[in-house]
Amino acid sequence: MKTTLPPACRLSQRVLDTPELMPRDGANYSITDAQYAALDAGLTDGKSLLISAPTSTGKTLIGWWAAANGLEHGKKFVYLVSHRALASQKFDEIQKLFRGPWLGDDPHALVCATGDGVIDGSGRANSSPLSATILVATYEKYLALISAGGPPQDLSNVVFVCDEIQLIGDSSRGKHVELLLSVLKRTGWYQFIGLSAVMDDIGAQQLAHWLNLSLVKVDTREKSLTIEGRWRSGNLIARSTPNGIEPLHNLPTVKEMELNDMIQELVDLEKKPVIVFCMRVDDCYDLAEKWATTQAATQSVEAPAGLDLDAGLLQLINKRCAFHNAELSEAERAFVEELMKDKTVDVVFATSTLAAGVNFPLGSAVFSRWKRWDFDKREHVPIRRDEFQNMAGRVGRMGQGTGEGIVLATARGAPDLALLQQLMDFSTRETLGVGITPTDFGSLVIQLFAGGLCTTRDGAFALMSSTLSASREAEKGVGNVEHWRPHLNQQIDRLINTHCLIETKNRIVVTEFGKAVARSGLKPETVEHFLHYLNEHGEQAAQLLPTPEQKGRDDDLLFIFAHGSLLSPEFTLTGGPRTRNISYRFNRYGAVSNPQAEALDTLLFERPWVADPSAANGARALSEWAAGADRETLEQLVPDVRLGLIESMARDVSWLLAAVSEVIGSSSSLTLADAARHPLLRSTNPNLLHIRKFSRVLRRYAVRIAYGLPSECHWLKELELHGPARRLTRMQIVSIHQKGISRPHLLMDGSVEMDALRQEALPKVGRVSYANQVRDAARNWKVDQRRHFRRRHEKKAVMHGVENIISDLYDMKGKRLETAVINAFQDLGINCSVLDDGTKPAWPDLKIEFAASGMASDIVAEVKSKERETALVPLNDAIEVVSAAAIAGLSGTPVTTICSPGAEPSVPTAISGCNHLSVVELVDLAEAYLRIKDGNLTIADLHNWLTTPGIALTEDLPFNNF
Numbered sequence: 005m006k007t008t009l010p011p012a013c014r015l016s017q018r019v020l021d022t023p024e025l026m027p028r029d030g031a032n033y034s035i036t037d038a039q040y041a042a043l044d045a046g047l048t049d050g051k052s053l054l055i056s057a058p059t060s061t062g063k064t065l066i067g068w069w070a071a072a073n074g075l076e077h078g079k080k081f082v083y084l085v086s087h088r089a090l091a092s093q094k095f096d097e098i099q100k101l102f103r104g105p106w107l108g109d110d111p112h113a114l115v116c117a118t119g120d121g122v123i124d125g126s127g128r129a130n131s132s133p134l135s136a137t138i139l140v141a142t143y144e145k146y147l148a149l150i151s152a153g154g155p156p157q158d159l160s161n162v163v164f165v166c167d168e169i170q171l172i173g174d175s176s177r178g179k180h181v182e183l184l185l186s187v188l189k190r191t192g193w194y195q196f197i198g199l200s201a202v203m204d205d206i207g208a209q210q211l212a213h214w215l216n217l218s219l220v221k222v223d224t225r226e227k228s229l230t231i232e233g234r235w236r237s238g239n240l241i242a243r244s245t246p247n248g249i250e251p252l253h254n255l256p257t258v259k260e261m262e263l264n265d266m267i268q269e270l271v272d273l274e275k276k277p278v279i280v281f282c283m284r285v286d287d288c289y290d291l292a293e294k295w296a297t298t299q300a301a302t303q304s305v306e307a308p309a310g311l312d313l314d315a316g317l318l319q320l321i322n323k324r325c326a327f328h329n330a331e332l333s334e335a336e337r338a339f340v341e342e343l344m345k346d347k348t349v350d351v352v353f354a355t356s357t358l359a360a361g362v363n364f365p366l367g368s369a370v371f372s373r374w375k376r377w378d379f380d381k382r383e384h385v386p387i388r389r390d391e392f393q394n395m396a397g398r399v400g401r402m403g404q405g406t407g408e409g410i411v412l413a414t415a416r417g418a419p420d421l422a423l424l425q426q427l428m429d430f431s432t433r434e435t436l437g438v439g440i441t442p443t444d445f446g447s448l449v450i451q452l453f454a455g456g457l458c459t460t461r462d463g464a465f466a467l468m469s470s471t472l473s474a475s476r477e478a479e480k481g482v483g484n485v486e487h488w489r490p491h492l493n494q495q496i497d498r499l500i501n502t503h504c505l506i507e508t509k510n511r512i513v514v515t516e517f518g519k520a521v522a523r524s525g526l527k528p529e530t531v532e533h534f535l536h537y538l539n540e541h542g543e544q545a546a547q548l549l550p551t552p553e554q555k556g557r558d559d560d561l562l563f564i565f566a567h568g569s570l571l572s573p574e575f576t577l578t579g580g581p582r583t584r585n586i587s588y589r590f591n592r593y594g595a596v597s598n599p600q601a602e603a604l605d606t607l608l609f610e611r612p613w614v615a616d617p618s619a620a621n622g623a624r625a626l627s628e629w630a631a632g633a634d635r636e637t638l639e640q641l642v643p644d645v646r647l648g649l650i651e652s653m654a655r656d657v658s659w660l661l662a663a664v665s666e667v668i669g670s671s672s673s674l675t676l677a678d679a680a681r682h683p684l685l686r687s688t689n690p691n692l693l694h695i696r697k698f699s700r701v702l703r704r705y706a707v708r709i710a711y712g713l714p715s716e717c718h719w720l721k722e723l724e725l726h727g728p729a730r731r732l733t734r735m736q737i738v739s740i741h742q743k744g745i746s747r748p749h750l751l752m753d754g755s756v757e758m759d760a761l762r763q764e765a766l767p768k769v770g771r772v773s774y775a776n777q778v779r780d781a782a783r784n785w786k787v788d789q790r791r792h793f794r795r796r797h798e799k800k801a802v803m804h805g806v807e808n809i810i811s812d813l814y815d816m817k818g819k820r821l822e823t824a825v826i827n828a829f830q831d832l833g834i835n836c837s838v839l840d841d842g843t844k845p846a847w848p849d850l851k852i853e854f855a856a857s858g859m860a861s862d863i864v865a866e867v868k869s870k871e872r873e874t875a876l877v878p879l880n881d882a883i884e885v886v887s888a889a890a891i892a893g894l895s896g897t898p899v900t901t902i903c904s905p906g907a908e909p910s911v912p913t914a915i916s917g918c919n920h921l922s923v924v925e926l927v928d929l930a931e932a933y934l935r936i937k938d939g940n941l942t943i944a945d946l947h948n949w950l951t952t953p954g955i956a957l958t959e960d961l962p963f964n965n966f
């Protein structure tokens with residue numbers, strides 16, 4: 005610790021006066037050695053640095069200083085992290101620190117972007133993350149964002165902080181980090197700060213040299229950490245203290261080696277909570293059970309409202325212990341973490357998911373083992389040293405008041421002790437891994453071309469040879485990476501074969517299809533897997549879609565596509581390494597009985613379905629999950645598969661379907677020349693109609709699978725509560741649905757009878773009555789959201805001098821709204837002719853004359869409005885345009901209904917099977933209009949958006965890049 009700041013440090017008075025940004029000990033400053041060293045190295049002069057310092061040395065604060073300093077100089081700030089949980093933790097922290105004082109409390113100035121979505125400080129979807137003043141993102145998401153729109157723009161006004169930058173050496177995820185950093189290296193930055201705890205000296209030097217950063221290396225910890233390696237006749241001690249690393253030494257004292265006894269010892273020492281690191285998920289359950297049998301239930305904890313908590317876990321919690329692993333739902337994990345912070349549990353049995361970079365209060369830790377089963381070697385092998393040290397480093401963190409950290413591990417014999425000794429040794433670090441290898445070229449090459457980073461084979465090779473991995477590979481071997489060239493060419497050929505790239509005599513260009521594939525992050529083979537299916541079976545499958553006349557078989561179709569997703573190349577080795585995995589638990593006992601698979605046999609992606617039990621079992625679970633089944637039902641489907649596993653599989657499949665939907669939607673635009681499309685998406689393909697029809701259907705299934713709810717309940721996810729929780733949980737919605745009150749008019753009904761049903765569905769927890777909150781929220785459904793977007797739109801309108809157009813769109817009803825819509829289109833240079841001039845009442849209102857602007861067709865439109873802000877356009881009105889167009893003799897023309905303020909929640913599903921019909925709500929139309937004014941959307945994009953069958957949402961508009 006240091007009590008002064010380095011002489012040249014230029015932290016602003018505001019930073020110095022903010023206690024969270026400047027820790028003090030009485031009147032003195034109190035900063036860590038790493039923090040001091042960073043300031044001393046010129047952090048506040050905009051110097052770019054690589055900070056390598058042990059765990060819990062306050063590296064995050066160094067990042068915040070860079071942020072504050074940058075913001076004060078008018079720069080933007082981008083904070084990149086290794087995974088989603090970390091992104092949301094840091095986003096919360098950043099909001100608390102910077103939103104008020106630095107950003108004038110503007111919630112849109114801060115955005116968090118991860119694979120789960122892009123939201124701003126108001127908790128709502130945000131469409132222009134790159135224009136945010138502060139952006140927190142995962143590496144992968146940021147790469148996708150900046151390479152989506154061609155060559156990356158100038159980033160010379162951005163301060164980057166890259167947390168856990170050692171991820172660059174990770175064998176599965178390093179490649180994306182490295183590619184991103186290669187891009188940033190080319191575009192430049194204002195300041196770049198890399199933060200890492202676990203890097204060897206050589207790796208750190210190489211990385212710093214490659215990015216032209218000054219290396220700031222600090223070896224001492226701020227809090228002492230002791231690791232004891234206990235064995236039959238002694239105790240090996242590794243200690244790292246603020247004074248440095250002590251040499252490893254052996255004490256003759258023999259100590260407890262039984263797990264439960266060691267846990268008890270730490271509990272007695274008040275080193276709580278104690279974390280027991282488990283190498284396998286099953287160990288978490290088994291070891292927790294063993295410990296719990298020795299404990300009495302001493303408390304009776306109540307789960308928070310809406311948390312679907314495992315019954316066994318609750319029993320453990322009442323005995324002051326818990327487990328924590330990837331099979332728990334996110335909400336369960338968050339709850340366990342809360343309990344650890346509150347000291348409601350003393351002992352937690354966890355896999356390394358708990359260890360990854362998140363700042364947790366741990367008193368001490370025990371390694372139940374430190375070896376994992378290696379399937380190739382068929383033996384147990386020690387975990388990597390960096391993993392061991394990172395796990396151990398969770399203990400004894402600053403600001404936790406638990407004194408010095410202690411970690412226990414045991415060795416069974418002399419060879420074991422030698423291995424453990426290597427893991428424990430604080431003075432040596434694991435060599436940085438190599439991020440990019442030829443097997444990764446597949447997923448990288450498409451990014452290079454789609455991101456406009458190169459246009460020839462040689463260019464691609466030059467880029468790959470300029471990566472850090474290439475220079476390290478060259479150093480290791482023959483001095484160059486010529487041997488990479490054939491691998492690279494092979495991947496380029498593959499992308500040409502899958503219609504992502506086109507090669508002319510002297511250059512390579514990326515097709516619209518290729519761009520869409522690159523944005524989606526999918527393997528091109530996955531998209532083809534769906535295209536081939538839809539080409540062959542689309543027509544037949546389309547017959548099962550709901551229409552205004554028939555209910556359809558939506559659940560069955562969802563099953564088919566969930567099954568198809570699990571059979572797709574993302575989960576296999578086709579087209580390169582797997583990008584997603586199905587947990588082995590789904591196939592532990594073979595295929596379970598599967599009535600849907602039986603019944604749908606001829607329509608499935610693969611037959612017979614029993615050939616792949618994982619996919620069939622997974623689809624079975626996802627189908628029930630998406631139909632809103634409760635935990636009990638779900639956990640009985642496939643033996644040993646818990647809710648959390650289904651939830652995480654749902655996340656993967658939802659991502660996949662949304663991505664496929666987007667690729668099909670954007671690369672089959674009717675206006676696009678046939679030669680530029682994938683062969684199956686060309687107008688000459690008679691099945692194109694069916695393929696396109698599924699684009700928005702797949703997106704709807706993606707949402708159903710993400711939420712685990714039937715379509716009619718989706719609107720409930722959007723309700724904005726004004727209590728401690730902002731949204732209803734899945735369990736609460738399921739219970740509303742089970743009571744039969746999920747329709748808006750029932751949920752907002754104030755009668756005694758409905759009140760009673762609502763109370764039953766949402767029992768009081770503590771003193772908070774959810775039932776009333778939900779009734780009120782239902783009455784205001786979308787109103788808040790609409791007001792929010794209206795305010796944003798009005799602000800933007802000022803920039804373009806179109807205030808009147810926007811306010812008319814929002815305010816006008818009936819005929820006058822029609823005029824407002826005409827004016828908006830006219831302002832974009834698109835003429836509208838009035839079809840229903842008062843003398844032809846059954847005719848549609850308007851013809852939007854896109855064809856005159858070179859688009860593939862005109863669009864026939866009907867404008868429907870409701871006077872009240874809370875009223876909605878019903879299904880019958882939403883589909884009227886179809887018959888109206890026929891009466892006017894315009895049957896072949898795409899039709900759309902513009903709804904003000906919005907459409908009833910049943911509409912999107914009910915129109916799934918309609919040809920040519922789209923529905924758009926006013927907010928979304930206003931958004932599209934303004935994006936064209938901004939230059940972020942083309943007329944062709946707008947045309948494609950409105951002619952894709954289904955509901956046209958802001959979310960389907962191409963991302964805004966500025």
Ligand SMILES: Nc1ncnc2c1ncn2[C@@H]1O[C@H](COP(=O)(O)OP(=O)(O)OP(=O)(O)O)[C@@H](O)[C@H]1O
Binds near residue numbers: 034058059063361402
């Ligand atoms: N100068 C300081 N004085 C006291 N506590 C501090 C100081 N700086 C940071 N902390 C606290 O120390 C804890 C650990 O900090 P932080 O998470 O930034 O560590 P880190 O170096 O990023 O570690 P890791 O490598 O494990 O991510 C936090 O709770 C933080 O609030």
Ligand SMILES: [Mg+2]
Binds near residue numbers: 063064167361
């Ligand atoms: Mg950190």
